Amino acid sequence: MKLQALEGLPEIPIGDDLPARLAKLVPPGPGILVVAQKIVSKAEGRIVSLADVVPSPEARALAQKIGKEPRHTELVLREAKRVVRTAPGVLITETKHGLVCANSGVDLSNAPGEEIAVLLPLDPDASAERIRAALGPGRAVIVSDTFGRPWREGLVDVAIGVAGLAPLRSYIGETDRAGRELQVTVMARADQIAAAAGILMEKDAGVPAVWVEGIEISGKGSLRDLLRDPARDLFR
């Protein structure tokens, strides 16, 4: 298994044909392209100037309570299905896609200029599929973002959109060396790959795309496969 950072990606302009740009950069042969959400969102114009945002009374009250920027808070609430947890400086929401993450994934960091917020793609699976179509057969695409976790310090990258591979790898019905049926049965393959690629997406170097070779590419699926049914979730 080999991972390489894709060089030659400048600051992506709004409306950029990102799939065509990426297709020129990926090496030949089969592989999985992991693309950071931020450049996908920029290319798709999912950018809002904070100067254009008027916070609602609800957003203003919440922002004051937890010590966050009111216009940022407004955007977070607009992108959210609901608020999961709040604490000083912390706003964890469930996005309309069903992702549970900080700030609905609305990020003020690394934006092109001051006072700009970058929202998650409207449909990250569709974003991944557009890139996959440009890459041609034998290739899969994961759109990744950097999330925190309960219980553990530090962030890891996870998949927020997939195209051309099954995001879960099931071992149900398979047995271990001793012939016993496996207890651990479903690995989050797309998240494993996103986490691996994240190592090369150094935040300061700003590498927004990583090419992964040497993994079997099989099946298909979508972000939904990776999202736990809220009714079965013990921490929501």
Next chain:
Amino acid sequence: MKLQALEGLPEIPIGDDLPARLAKLVPPGPGILVVAQKIVSKAEGRIVSLADVVPSPEARALAQKIGKEPRHTELVLREAKRVVRTAPGVLITETKHGLVCANSGVDLSNAPGEEIAVLLPLDPDASAERIRAALGPGRAVIVSDTFGRPWREGLVDVAIGVAGLAPLRSYIGETDRAGRELQVTVMARADQIAAAAGILMEKDAGVPAVWVEGIEISGKGSLRDLLRDPARDLFR
């Protein structure tokens, strides 16, 4: 960045000199060895025959309530600092190490024979350090285990012990391309590496060790760095 499965690891016997065995298998040069918890635990004798376990009344009651094996439940509670969540078939605990995971990491799968439970190493950092010492300078070691997550389906590998590298990579004080101070400041580097290695630890193939090259190895630290202070945790 390159990852390769280490071949030539048989079923590990209790009391095996695992560090010496691994030192013979790793390629020359710098790199990070990720070792699955299960073989570390076996070599260290962290194995219990269920026939020797007498469940306490507390374990019996909990096992009946959530539909688990009473002797397994007893071992889970013995390894736990406290119970975090229960549900039918689900027992999430905080281990004495401070790890929050299913069943205190006590696993019945892939054990050498029936009715055997494999416990987590008593001190996974010390386990990692013993292996690191056998590998010599320029090498780091991560002991990994496979955990579920809230909110998302599927399992990923995380670090439960580290030696020879800092488990967190901090970008605090660094700036993005636009010169703005980064909001995302600390990556869980050891977890990213464990997740990447997990891709090659296919559950059916049973590869328990993966060699990772091409990542900067710097700093030092321990599992504690990866564990969120319970007082600051919103989901415990």
